[in-house]
Amino acid sequence: MPPAPRSDLPCGGLDLGGTKIEARLFSPGLDLLDSRRIPTPTGGLDALLEAVADQLHWLEAASGQGAALPVGMGLPGVIDTGGGPAFAANLPVGGHDLPGALRQRLGRALPLLNDAQAFALSEARGGAGDGAERVAGLIMGTGIGAGLAVLGRALPQIQLAALEVGHLGWPARLGDALPLLACGCGRSGCFETLLSGPGLSRLAEHRLGVAVPPEDLAQRASHDPAAEAVLTLWADLAAELLLTLHLAQDPQVIVLGGGLTRLPGLLDRLAAALAPLRLGPLPLPRLALAVFGDASGARGAAIHARDLAPC
Ligand SMILES: [Zn+2]
Known part of the structure; x- marks a missing residue:
């Protein structure tokens, strides 16, 4: 220790x-x-x-x-x-x-x-992950970023990169529902292209024919099943990334931050999407919203x- x-x-x-x-x-x-x-x-x-x-x-x-x-x-x-x-x-x-x-x-x-x-x-020390030995943070905003704190410490970084999970490719099992888009990193099909704030707008454009900002999409989803389906698809994609963090890094809690955490009912939506992906008897990590923003x-x-x- x-x-x-x-x-x-x-x-x-x-x-x-x-x-x-x-x-x-x-x-x-x-x-x-x-x-x-x-x-x-x-x-x-x-x-x-x-x-x-x-x-x-x-x-x-x-x-x-x-x-x-x-x-x-x-x-x-x-x-x-x-x-x-x-x-x-x-x-x-x-x-x-x-x-x-x-x-x-x-x-x-x-x-x-x-x-x-x-x-x-920050979230591992007095925040939403306080007391957990392994805390992952996932920021969903203009981009996607993730980090990990172990025993209340930042991991030593050789190259000052975080967990660059936004540039992993999304899984083939999501099928044809998602458009394969070019990413700023020079490749295509990265989680970030559809999961970030601008990514969610692009997903709406692909499915609805019009680019709807995330906050408007959430409002529209309350009375429009097509808009609700976009948010469901986005949550399925987010759950795949949460599963990746869970299986690769074994955190007890994943703290969510960034502008998309303002989507109403986000935690329930993500927990519902993640539950069916559970691997055998492995307990899933707790999901929590950031305290310090x-x-x-x-x-x-x-x-x-x-x-x-x-x-
Ligand atoms: Zn990328």
Whole structure:
């Protein structure tokens, strides 16, 4: 067993996204003390490093701890922590050694965590997965991302990728009901093409002839059986991805996050779709909605940095 996670220090987290960099300061008990949001600069890597440094220095000053404050950063994409090139959609880090550039600019450690991993860790520590030994997080929003926390910790990441399950192909047993669409990753038939928010709209377009946004589709489903059938098909697809997480990673709980969790009755719909897929007597994981929502990226990164802080 690893040592118990630290809980004696305040900590700070940065959430780096395509449009904003959010800084959040937490008490030793992980209560939110203060936050500050600035736009993500569009001027390239140097401007980005400058903005990250600005947020880091604000956290250090606001905490009264200076550079002793553990701070981590969550971000989307794939980063080679060994110094290789980075890739993150909507961020000017492509091809750069981001961890090295941050170290040089900041003069201190800034542990990085994929945002889906940060989400899983945040929910495993005081969130919807609190107390479970293995917590998977599945984010269904503009894209699909997943992460795993084990014994309340983020897994060590060699390449800063999460569980990139959105780019697995959906199973043939779903038959001809689904359109085979090109994915942003360069292949076709990925879960993400139909399961994300834009994916659900595409599925509606395929079945109804018109692209309906998810929230309108849910409203329409209450009186239109064809719209309801689209949501049922989407839930069958989501259940296949939940089954994949279950069989491959063995989580006790799968916490759901992202914009599509606002679909009414989502948990019941997904549980009903998952139940028939159960493999023999294997108990299925519990499904739960995220507690921390949009705060998870910064909160998970802060917890991760504090766990790595020297005693
Ligand atoms: Zn893909």
